[in-house]
Amino acid sequence: MPQYHARVYVTLKPSILDPQGRTVERALSHLEHANVSGVRVGKFIELRLSGERAEVEAQLRDIAGNVLSNPVMEDARWELEEVALEPA
Amino acid sequence: MPQYHARVYVTLKPSILDPQGRTVERALSHLEHANVSGVRVGKFIELRLSGERAEVEAQLRDIAGNVLSNPVMEDARWELEEVALEPA
Numbered sequence: 001m002p003q004y005h006a007r008v009y010v011t012l013k014p015s016i017l018d019p020q021g022r023t024v025e026r027a028l029s030h031l032e033h034a035n036v037s038g039v040r041v042g043k044f045i046e047l048r049l050s051g052e053r054a055e056v057e058a059q060l061r062d063i064a065g066n067v068l069s070n071p072v073m074e075d076a077r078w079e080l081e082e083v084a085l086e087p088a
Numbered sequence: 089m090p091q092y093h094a095r096v097y098v099t100l101k102p103s104i105l106d107p108q109g110r111t112v113e114r115a116l117s118h119l120e121h122a123n124v125s126g127v128r129v130g131k132f133i134e135l136r137l138s139g140e141r142a143e144v145e146a147q148l149r150d151i152a153g154n155v156l157s158n159p160v161m162e163d164a165r166w167e168l169e170e171v172a173l174e175p176a
Binding site (some may be wrong): 045 | 097098099109112113115116119121123124125126127128129130131132133134135136137138139144147151155156
């Protein structure tokens with residue numbers, strides 16, 4: 001069965017305040033990085049799925065959009081890549 | 089002054105256990121996603137920097153490797169992209 005490596009990026013929607021990002025930004029400005037702005041902190045999730053591509057894509061869409069992210073506040077983006085298996 | 093958009097990906101080193109990833113994996117297997125394995129949860133941070141490219145790169149290397157990640161347990165990877173400013 002083909003194996004896939006998926007990367008999911010979860011970010012807060014642009015209209016949602018990001019207190020964690022603001023805190024990082026303030027910390028950086030105290031560390032002589034005053035030219036940094038617009039810090040937004042999101043999640044990056046890696047997973048492996050086995051199955052046929054079409055099914056895995058549908059499944060990943062559901063996992064990324066409904067399990068790993070909160071669709072009210074967050075956007076989810078994902079990439080899928082087939083993993084080459086070594087010949088038996 | 090040029091503006092840059094940076095994306096930083098922070099992941100646990102492969103040898104470090106990821107209890108959050110294990111929990112996600114177990115939750116997924118209860119949600120009829122039993123073909124998912126190897127879940128690893130990391131951070132995805134976006135920021136904006138202004139300055140000259142060489143300086144911004146050195147600065148970002150320091151921020152990603154020492155502020156946004158813990159170099160003992162985590163790996164940090166980053167991308168830098170110039171932001172096109174509209175003509176004045």
